[in-house]
Amino acid sequence: MSYEFWIGARYAGLARSRRKGGGGDRFVSFIAASSMVGIALGVAALIVVLSVMNGFQKEVRDRMLSVLPHIELYAPRMAPDEVLSQWKNIARMAEENPEVKGAAPFVAGQGMIVRGETLSGVQIRGIDPKLDAAVSDVAEQMVSGELTSLVPGSFSIVLGNYLAHTLGVGMGDTVLVLAPQGSISPAGFTPRMRQFTVTGLFSSGYYEFDASMAFINYEDAAKVFRDSGQTGVRLRIADMQKAPLVASELRAALPPYVQAQDWTQNNRTWFAAVQTEKRMMFLILALIVAVAAFNLLSSLVMAVKDKRSDIAILRTLGATPREVARIFLVQGSLIGVVGTLLGVGFGMLVAFNIGVIVPFIERMLGVQFLPQQVYFISELPSDPQMTDILIIAITSLVLSLLATLYPSWRASSLQPAEVLRHD
Template identity: 65%
Template sequence: MLKLPYELWIGARYAGIGSLRARKGRGDRFVSFVAATSMAGIALGVAALIVVLSVMNGFQKDVRDRMLSVLPHVEIFVTGQDPEQTIQQWKSVAQRVEENPSVKATAPFVAAQGMLMRGQDLRGIQVKGIDPGTEGGVSDLPRQMQSGKLTDLKPGSFGIVLGQELADLLGVRKGDTVMMLAPQANVGPAGFTPRMRQFTLVGTYRSGHYEYDSTLAFVDATDASKLFRDTGNAGVRLRVDDMHRAPEIARAIGRTLPSNMLVADWSRNNRTWFAAVQTEKRMMFLILALIVAVAAFNLLSSLVMAVKDKQSDIAILRSFGSTPGEIARIFLVQGAMIGVVGTLAGVLGGMAIAFNIDVIVPAIERIIGAQFLPREIYFISTLPSDPRTSDIVTIGVTSLIMSLVATLYPSWRASRLQPAQVLRHD
């Protein structure tokens, strides 16, 4: 039968994990209470870290996926050329980039800034000129249509598809007309006149990304090239087999194209936003790690009190022949057990919340009658969660290291106690 070292049994008893009979003493109950508070502090800190980082991961993933449901993985801009000419020649560019096996679909586009006017309402928008027949290969727009069909956009008909949020803001429905103004004016005998065109709403879409649903409009690429011939950019949109490799694929494609073609991937176009999220995640980890650090200091304090409370026990063990190293290991075991139990409790609790946050948050919102993420303010209206193994392991290891470091000083102090002095005062 395997015989465990006695330091393990005594350390477990001091940590509050020993038998109930061993904890009937008043001093033992006090030590167990202090150990329990230390465990609770570590567990709360670890759980908070896991939940917050999971929510930030989910927020980043959800916004990214909703962005890429409307935006392409890679865009090729043709500079120094009229948008109308680019649209007519886009297939030659597409054939060239489709030689890369990672490219799965291509479609032309015209990008411009404009304004929509409906009665007294005037809204600044981003205009995307697209080819309805090929757009489904590079985005999820055809599957996000709320009313009408994307194929209702026909060259020369000057139809427009708006986000459902933008349509509601303007108060328009399918079949209504809106006036679009281009930033470039026409010069005629009467002077400068704004360049504008009436468009008919042929459908609405909803991507779930409030910023796009309220500011992004789609028209036929030919119509867009005519209206924005001086101010628009034109080129080809691509969808690749792995969006995470989009920067690498974009660089490979860029090396094969002439100098008047610029290649940009989705991470570059939204680089500021994603960099801000990563910075916020790192800072949030450091800030919330302070909760675990405070719990570790609490553990250190509890062990110092335990050493003070157990001086008589230490003196008796030393009198029976225990070495200073064995005494130190008793309190190392005590602190390690508190840290391990607290960390495991925090990991399990944090994972339980992180994996069920889509149920917990709506329940809280119904109880208090308020919404945590209003669509008008945030990109998304629900609280997502994406627990990642790497984050959970990092948090758990960090907590264990802090707990073990906190046990070193009290263990050293316990090993330095002299039994003769302790017993003389007792």
């Protein structure tokens, strides 16, 4: 071990001094330890926050796509009845793509559900209950009744559990569904309406869907919405991340009157907002690491000032300015490396166990950090990604190394004669 490394490690508090007393060494080691802790806390905070944001995005995405299709095919220039009569041909052409694993028809529209004096706006999805399991997980999310109860002509409806609670309805109750289109008569505008019987309740775990979505048979939906609803084919693919690529391939393979839209387009605003928020959180929390690096710079400057006599003695013994600079480069680098490793270890420990830590804190304090009505999910998810962890670690190391440059140059530029004359 070179003497520069040994001295730098001793100043960083990572090597033991044989000298008795050592008050100056203890002071330098203390400020080095405080810088190390600052870097570790900054790195850990970055890892935990970005892991939670990744987990939040993944959890919400998965819950959304348990109800929504990966890709939707529709023909806006064709009448809904014509699309429904040809949906099997469109599905067969789409299933020639090896990524497509399931297809089912749909009729989508927005309307109002009325129960007594309570009225609520809803997204209504007309589906084929026998084929829907191939494109969504709604059948597995039923908390009451069965999705197969949506028999054509029965005008049955399956509601989200929060929507049913808002309307005050349960199994077997009737609700009135109003379509936004209607007929104009001498008496005025009359909205199109139909009475439905509640035959099931579902819970996707995604509050927005559970509070504003209902399913009916696609043939019944075609009668209610007629020309106003969007009609087409829902697809599920093997890898949801390839949805944009598969949608592009389908546009090229299907007839020109058929359009394909994937889930990233349908929810573009939400996912773009999450990505922007993640970038901003990284920049904001990276300032914590930057402050810790500035603290490291300050501690090294203090160490240089405290060790002026030692530096002068080393120079008189033949140490070159480069060797003196390497001592403080080693000190700062070791503080940065050890602080970064401690931060990565602590951050990953918290990130991988946040599902246990947060509920424990909630029980201790008697609070709920994530009300489902506000944040869509009730549990704090975490998804640590190695790419983020590597970027955070590299950023911390680079800032730490940059913080050592000025103090090292300052130490190497000290003149032994001037220092010893004043001391």
